[in-house]
Amino acid sequence: MKQPGDGRADGTGVYRKPRGRAAHAGEVSVVTGSAGQAAKKPVPLNQRAMWISLNEAGSTILDIDGLKLDLTFLNEKGEKRDWFTIEKQ
Numbered sequence: 584m585k586q587p588g589d590g591r592a593d594g595t596g597v598y599r600k601p602r603g604r605a606a607h608a609g610e611v612s613v614v615t616g617s618a619g620q621a622a623k624k625p626v627p628l629n630q631r632a633m634w635i636s637l638n639e640a641g642s643t644i645l646d647i648d649g650l651k652l653d654l655t656f657l658n659e660k661g662e663k664r665d666w667f668t669i670e671k672q
Contacts (some may be wrong), residue, residue, distance in 0.1 A: 585607075586598050586599065589667060590668060591667055597669065597670050598667065598669045598670070599669075600669060600670070600672070611667070613654065614633075621638045621640045637658075639658040639664060640658065641657050641658040643655070643656050644656075651668065653668050654666060654668075
């Protein structure tokens, strides 16, 4: 992990990436497998490669403003359940 932490301004700090293409500068992957519906049966969560795992129906919202990307996961009740920011320097 290039930048350990949660990527949150109100947590351990936002993720920062260099401008342009830079080899081996890190990657953030998002899997929103519960966008359609949450699993009815228990599923294994909290895998080592994932910062957070939720079995909740919801949507991922991307807000891009210039060199800043904010990602928010809202559950079906509209509650903010996960979020992070990536800023290009």
